[in-house]
């Protein structure tokens with residue numbers, strides 16, 4: 001991508017009201033644009049990052065044997081009433097009426113819709129287990145939406161639903177999802193703690209939250225100063241020592257990036273989603289549900305990976321892998337164009353800063369703000385040594401690399 005054509009206008013100052021660092025940096029880098037409180041547009045750079053996160057999640061869901069579906073956002077009141085949630089999750093359920101005065105909710109979650117769908121198709125134990133997921137817009141009528149992508153009213157969520165024949169089978173899958181979640185967050189460059197949580201209005205018998213430790217987080221957890229133990233504060237009360245190793249527990253602010261629920265029969269009982277087992281007996285389908293908010297995950301990555309100059313994207317979610325920056329000079333221009341084409345041919349994603357009338361200082365400042373993992377500078381000086389300057393966004397040191405070795409070493413690094 002040529003930066004002269006990129007739909008992106010970086011800003012020197014973020015919103016004055018923006019409290020979260022991720023909000024300031026994503027606005028300044030023009031990854032997102034605020035349309036209304038808690039409602040954001042994703043601009044090309046932001047959309048590229050979002051798509052990378054989607055890809056990671058989709059790969060891990062598929063590896064679990066889950067199939068992708070797409071359920072409507074506009075959901076009829078009658079369905080919410082089958083579980084009593086028309087009242088129970090208001091707020092944050094967004095409610096509206098159509099022109100025939102029929103009431104609808106904009107889905108904040110889809111247990112009722114998917115259970116109804118499965119009820120009409122699953123008859124026998126041979127149809128189970130079944131795992132379905134979607135990546136789709138969700139709505140929440142929040143009281144207060146500040147903090148950028150951390151607390152929003154419209155957002156994209158991955159929601160996975162599991163349908164099993166018995167508790168043991170369901171719990172085995174629940175544990176598999178837990179491991180898949182750790183892989184997803186790791187690939188996004190995040191270290192998370194998984195803590196037992198309150199099932200809230202989703203309900204069910206067992207629930208875990210995945211927390212990224214961050215000072216801007218609105219939640220808090222107690223983590224062990226020595227081992228990997230972590231717990232929700234409400235659950236644990238005033239205890240001070242770790243139940244696993246007796247060391248001290250420390251309170252940390254955190255951001256919830258994932259939440260999983262073992263629902264048991266809560267929805268299948270209300271919606272009468274049954275199956276006939278091996279002995280010909282009618283049983284309730286055993287369910288679980290598993291969510292990740294993608295925008296919030298993106299913001300959490302920025303909360304963890306940044307410095308005073310801007311964002312430092314982990315390679316797998318970066319909008320581009322390489323930021324190619326030519327300084328002035330005829331030879332520099334032709335050589336950097338050649339490199340640009342060469343990278344593209346080799347499948348390296350490159351943002352080529354071909355903008356005229358921009359000082360090197362401004363180019364470097366934008367590169368630091370946008371946070372692409374590798375910066376390559378081509379100048380008269382470097383070309384005298386048949387080389388370019390390579391700098392990792394996460395490191396201070398600059399390396400001179402011979403042009404003939406460049407693609408090979410980049411492919412290894414990307």
Ligand SMILES: [Zn+2]
Pocket residue numbers: 224225226227228229242243244245246247
């Ligand atoms: Zn411990």
